Amino acid sequence: MSDQKSKQPVDDRVAEALEAFHERLQEEGLKSTRQRDIIAERFFVLDEHITADELVEDVRNYQPRVGYATVYRTLKLLVEQGFAVPKDFGDGQTRYDPVHNQDPQHDHLICVDCRKIMEFNDPELNERIQAIVADRNYTIRRKKIELYAECDDESCPNRPEG
């Protein structure tokens, strides 16, 4: 029922990601600004399927005057540099997942009723995918797997509909 991601020290993971991000900025000759750092840090801390909107709101707790443009630009940067992956679950806004060195490519199981998003990582599934791609002489870059289903949570408003 409950699904915890890991007991690893989250702060360490965040710090590691931030350090790598900062390194990359230097390598690229880009600047490390206050808002950029905060946005990246909060992005790694939140660690959810965050929308730009949610991130703006959160970051404004630390940097009240931050603009959407800056957050979008930073998200774009994070994606370009491989620290984030954009996801689309069909609700009109793009969500972003941080890419941790450890947990590389998880997939998603989404309840069609309550919209709860559960992550999973299934090695057998990944093997099969690898085989499918290799059979066709492709070289895989990334995958997007979303399973839409009904969960059996009591709190799920399984509305019958008309």
Added chain:
Amino acid sequence: MSDQKSKQPVDDRVAEALEAFHERLQEEGLKSTRQRDIIAERFFVLDEHITADELVEDVRNYQPRVGYATVYRTLKLLVEQGFAVPKDFGDGQTRYDPVHNQDPQHDHLICVDCRKIMEFNDPELNERIQAIVADRNYTIRRKKIELYAECDDESCPNRPEG
């Protein structure tokens, strides 16, 4: 006028789909109008990963004054009634796939360089997915699987590199 993609009787499949669509309209007390019929027919005929925009352009060959609103509304109707599935490949616009009774749920392999979209259907993959969902006491409704990879086509740009 030369755009057949299989040797199967495409016309039959289209006719079948149209008939089913028409039936459904009657069941729902909805009307069968000229533009609605054309849009649905062209949608089934094109049978690609069509965007609303492309469909409008195509339909205007038959119904010049058709508006985006009508096409979007018809696509929405097709989705609601189970004749179409919206897909998002991350390029900013929604694409639609017709749902044929036969070929139920195919997945996609997309070249990150030339954007070519290849369909596939892998029973083993489907089995594993079924297991993943069942293990968590979910009931699957639909899935979205997109594999982004580099193809080895000669016509594919961006091929070599470092």
Added chain:
DNA sequence: ATGAATGCAAAGCGTTTGCATCTGG
């Protein structure tokens, strides 16, 4: 100091909606 980053507002883009007008059952 100087080019990059920010914030604001305005523009873009795909999609949806309000409304007056048509049309099919």
Added chain:
DNA sequence: CCAGATGCAAACGCTTTGCATTCAT
């Protein structure tokens, strides 16, 4: 007839961009 469908334009929500200002290096 009359609810439902259409076409147009305007509205919408998310995302991007132009530009003057600010800031890191």
